[in-house]
Amino acid sequence: MTVEEQIKGTVESNKVVLFMKGTPQFPQCGFSSRAVQILEACGASFEAVNVLSDMDIREGIKRYSNWPTIPQVYIDGEFVGGSDILLSMYQNGDLQNMLNPSN
Amino acid sequence: MPTPEQVKNWIEAGLHDSSAEVVGDGRHFEAVVVCAEFSGKIMLEQHRMVYTGLGDKMEVIHALSLRTFTPEQWASHG
Numbered sequence: 001m002t003v004e005e006q007i008k009g010t011v012e013s014n015k016v017v018l019f020m021k022g023t024p025q026f027p028q029c030g031f032s033s034r035a036v037q038i039l040e041a042c043g044a045s046f047e048a049v050n051v052l053s054d055m056d057i058r059e060g061i062k063r064y065s066n067w068p069t070i071p072q073v074y075i076d077g078e079f080v081g082g083s084d085i086l087l088s089m090y091q092n093g094d095l096q097n098m099l100n101p102s103n
Numbered sequence: 104m105p106t107p108e109q110v111k112n113w114i115e116a117g118l119h120d121s122s123a124e125v126v127g128d129g130r131h132f133e134a135v136v137v138c139a140e141f142s143g144k145i146m147l148e149q150h151r152m153v154y155t156g157l158g159d160k161m162e163v164i165h166a167l168s169l170r171t172f173t174p175e176q177w178a179s180h181g
Contacts, residue, residue, distance in 0.1 A: 031166060068154050068161040081147050084168050088146065 003060035011074040016046035016099065019061050020071040024048050031083040035071040038083075038090045044099045075099065104129035105163055117156025130165040135172070142173040 001009075011017050016039065022028030024036045039046050051058035051070055062068050065079040073080045075098050080086065089095035105113075107125040110132050114123040121138035134153070141149045149171035154161060161167070172180060 029166075066155070067151060068157075069166070079147075081150070084170075085146055085150065 003056045004064060007057065007060055007064050010047065010049065012077045014047040015076060016044050017049065017074040018046050018071055019049045019051050019057070019074075021050070021052050023050050028052060029070070031069075032071045035073060035083045035086055038086050038095070039073075042090065042096055042099050105132075105160075107132065110134065110160075110164060110167070113157055113160045114153060117158065117160075118153060121156075131168075132164060132166065133168045133170075135170045137172045137174055137177045139174055141171055142175070146171065 018032075018035055018039060020027060020029075020032035020035060022032055024040075027033035027036055036048070049057065051061060058070070061070070061072055065072055067079065067082065069082050071083055073082075073086050080089070080098070086095065089098075106129070107127045110127065111123045111125040111134070114125070114134060114136060115121055118136070118138055119140060121136055121140075123134050123136045125132055125134045127133060136149075136153055138149075138152070140152065144152070150169050153169055153171065157164070157167075
């Protein structure tokens, strides 16, 4: 399976996926840590992928989304953005709407 | 390590008709970018335009926080 297929499989089989440096318990970068905090503040459960443990994923994800930095957030299989965009979506409520469209 | 001035020049060189204000410590940078071609685009696309314009320069920039505006938004931003 190519890295691309691996990534596609992950983002399409989990509602929310966070590609980050480190893990939610031990983030290795400020921006990744902020992304974890934002998702947790929304009460969203998410699949975390530690790109530091797999160089192919670390580079492959940047090609997959045509986005050069980590973290990267995917919701319903769609690339949403990095920590900047995640923060602004959280501040204007768009993120909460995407995470639980029901209420 | 790049300087804010270099990052500003790289952003403006890579994005037609844009102007950038950049601050940073050599590893983490924050940039405000104003560009007419942002109009009608969602924030994700605007940021992607900046990153695409920077190309491989992103290898030497550890972190770049972006705030993007059209000229009209920036004018009313005050």
